[in-house]
Amino acid sequence: MARTAELRARNVAFWDQAAPGWIRHAERQDELGRPLGAAAMAALRAAPGERVLDVGCGCGGTTAEIAAAVGPAGAAVGVDVSEAMVAAARHRFPAPGGTAPVFLAGDIETMGEVPGAPFDAAHSRMTLMLLADPVAGLTTIARSLRPGGRLAATTFRDAAAVPWLMAVVLGAAPHLGDLPPLPLGDEPGPFSFGEPARIERLLTAAGFGAVAVEPRDVALVAPDDPDLLTAWLIEVGPAGAAYRRAEPPARAAARSGAARLLASLRTPGAGYRLPTGIWLITATTG
Numbered sequence: 001m002a003r004t005a006e007l008r009a010r011n012v013a014f015w016d017q018a019a020p021g022w023i024r025h026a027e028r029q030d031e032l033g034r035p036l037g038a039a040a041m042a043a044l045r046a047a048p049g050e051r052v053l054d055v056g057c058g059c060g061g062t063t064a065e066i067a068a069a070v071g072p073a074g075a076a077v078g079v080d081v082s083e084a085m086v087a088a089a090r091h092r093f094p095a096p097g098g099t100a101p102v103f104l105a106g107d108i109e110t111m112g113e114v115p116g117a118p119f120d121a122a123h124s125r126m127t128l129m130l131l132a133d134p135v136a137g138l139t140t141i142a143r144s145l146r147p148g149g150r151l152a153a154t155t156f157r158d159a160a161a162v163p164w165l166m167a168v169v170l171g172a173a174p175h176l177g178d179l180p181p182l183p184l185g186d187e188p189g190p191f192s193f194g195e196p197a198r199i200e201r202l203l204t205a206a207g208f209g210a211v212a213v214e215p216r217d218v219a220l221v222a223p224d225d226p227d228l229l230t231a232w233l234i235e236v237g238p239a240g241a242a243y244r245r246a247e248p249p250a251r252a253a254a255r256s257g258a259a260r261l262l263a264s265l266r267t268p269g270a271g272y273r274l275p276t277g278i279w280l281i282t283a284t285t286g
């Protein structure tokens with residue numbers, strides 16, 4: 001219990017330090033980050049009139065997309081633990097397509113049931129692996145769905161399937177100050193959902209059935225602008241706060257350090273293609 005509380009506090013602190021980077025690069029995240037969630041968005045099949053929950057909605061891009069799909073007769077509710085990102089989401093998406101998404105600040109692990117429940121479906125892009133107590137968070141999601149409600153989510157697979165992520169941290173870190181602790185083993189972090197059997201166990205323990213975990217290989221495609229790409233990827237990751245605190249020469253060195261380690265993923269004149277192994281996770285409530 002004390003360990004869970006410590007991991008939860010670490011998660012909140014992580015997203016506090018990363019939030020300014022996510023807010024600054026929100027448009028880029030929506031555009032270049034789309035392949036990270038396209039499979040879940042397709043599997044979700046949000047239909048007009050449905051009520052849909054978006055867990056870990058960040059700056060709101062996916063919630064707005066869902067709001068447009070469900071239309072004025074439906075509802076799209078985004079939840080995120082970062083109050084700053086929720087404020088940014090509200091500012092960015094007052095009423096896309098005539099249907100206003102609702103954004104709520106809160107920790108999905110401790111909400112009990114998400115206001116607006118019951119939902120027909122839940123969506124989550126790149127968040128479930130970050131939960132300090134995944135069964136607690138998934139239980140909130142399951143409890144907030146109607147019987148027969150659907151979950152469609154994506155997470156990263158393992159570090160080897162996402163080579164650019166650690167390359168950015170390793171390239172930037174020597175030029176910046178202290179970084180947050182790196183997660184070990186099953187601790188919450190980008191790769192804690194590496195093992196599909198564990199994902200199935202966690203979802204089943206939370207009350208989901210018909211669990212399916214399928215690999216998808218996608219790529220982040222970015223313009224040939226090393227400075228822009230590395231600023232984005234550094235700022236949304238564990239080095240984000242240290243990068244913002246650093247002096248301009250150290251920031252430039254951090255971007256160059258990251259760009260050097262990403263060189264094999266660049267075709268000069270054409271751009272970057274960052275291979276990314278994800279899981280598409282689908283399940284239903286009983």
Ligand SMILES: C[S@@+](CC[C@H](N)C(=O)[O-])C[C@H]1O[C@@H](n2cnc3c(N)ncnc32)[C@H](O)[C@@H]1O
Nearest residue numbers: 015056057058080081082107108125126127130
């Ligand atoms: C990797 S970001 C993904 C954001 C967004 N889904 C996207 O793909 O652009 C993970 C998001 O999950 C949120 N998050 C992490 N733990 C959470 C929790 N326990 N409850 C709610 N949100 C959480 C973070 O604040 C962050 O916005």
